[in-house]
Amino acid sequence: MTARHTEPALKGLTAAQLLARQFPPREFVIDPWLRTGESALIWAATGVGKTWLTLSLAMAIAGGGRVWEWKASKPRKVLIIDGEMNVQDLQERVRFLLDTRGVDGVDRRELDRNILFMPRQYQDPRSTFFDITNTDDQHRILALMEEQEAEAIIIDNLTTCADGLDDENAATAFRSIMSFLMKMKQADKTAIVVHYANKTGTDARGSTALEATFEVKLGLQRPAVSKPGSAAFVTTFGKFRGRGDDSLSPRTWSLSEAGWSVEEDADSVNGRVVAALETLRYVNQAELAKALGMSQPTVSRALTRAAALGAPRKDEVERLFIKAREMRRAEKDPFADTAEPAEEVLPGINEEF
Structure with missing residues (x-):
């Protein structure tokens, strides 16, 4: 007879226990906009460069490096679940970012061992790939992260890693994904989810209900003037709860043989x-x-x-x-609204009278 799976019991704590609890200081995974246990949504239209940027961030996190002014505080293990990219393309992109120093200051030994890629195209076609809307798969992912001691996870992208998502425009359809992200927070894991832009290219595709779960929302939009290179976009933060600084202002990014070039987006x-x-x-x-x-x-x-x-x-x-x-x-001035107006002096009238 198969043993029934028993879930851990729910826990509570009193006010005294809450006040007495010593919490470790929260660290920046990507300084200054993403901290431990938080989640971020990065959205863009097809071909703009969202995977290039996300891969750059993953490499910085894994190697304790930086992408432009955004720096990882220390090396951390990262799990990347990729739903569509060819493994050879993935290899070429990692090499390109290292060769061009698009990701700078990384510890190569840390980088080599700290990223675990789980590409869909690398799997046996008879294997069941991860579906983050499925409860069993959510537990599989969490177990894998715990086994690998991964502190961060990147889902690239939402559409190809959420087969059970029937209607992106329905708020209720996103409950399972929100549940997955909450599990990551409960486990103190940092999550970055990559998603497509809507038809107008002005926001993420689908219901706005998903936004409530994210501490950070970063949009990549096509620049008004096309830029040469592998990727080009304008970064716009729609939401963030980190420290924040001038690096979060809209910027025009472009990737070339010289690495990332980042300029102030004057119009924005x-x-x-x-x-x-x-x-x-x-x-x-x-x-x-x-x-x-x-x-x-x-x-x-x-x-x-x-x-x-x-x-x-x-x-x-x-x-x-x-x-x-x-x-x-x-x-x-507390009397600013109640003070009597000054007496009006009419032209041609002697003020002495």
Whole structure:
């Protein structure tokens, strides 16, 4: 008779136990935007370069290296479940990123032993590949990570690794995937899920219900001006809960024989800075920069470019800052809204009377 599988019992803790618990400090897996136990969604249209970037991040995590200004705090073991790429293509991409130093500062010995690739095309066609919507497969993946002592997992991509997902536009269809991601969080595993863009190329495909599970949402969109190389895109963070800094501003990335080239995406930065300025919530450039997670020189350059285009002009920028300061002073004055208006002086009337 087959023994029945017994699940671990649910646990609770009192307020006293919670307050007495000593938690280890949370570390950055990718500084400054992804920490241990968090999950990230990276989305892009076909051929933009999402697998190139994700593979670069995986190699940095495994080897304790960096991709541009994004750095792994230390080497960690990574499991990559790839649902569609040819194994030979995978090999060529890893070599290319190493040869061009697209991923820099890696410890090769750590990198060689810290990544475990599980490509679908490498399997026997009679084998059952992972389906992250399937509960048994979720347990298989977690068991494999525990066996390999993997701290991070990359799913590339959602469509090819979730055969049981019937309708991407239905919120209920994503419950099984959300369950998988929650299991990763409970096990303190960091997860990166790669997904396709919608038809308009402005957001991830499918129901927005999935977004609630992710701490980070990173979109890769085609640049307005095409760039030569293996990959080219503009990075836009729709969501992040990490420390954040100027490196999270929209940037134009391109990959060539010289590795990754990353430049400030002027149009995106200009739009964000001007939109924030026009809210009248910030009284100077320093406040504006802090609120947007940009450096002050970046904000200054954006306002200069905007002024050169005439929207808004330099004098208009200063006028908006002055207006913001006036509004803030009024908010701090408890009698600002109740004070009686000053007596109006009519033209042609002697003020002495």
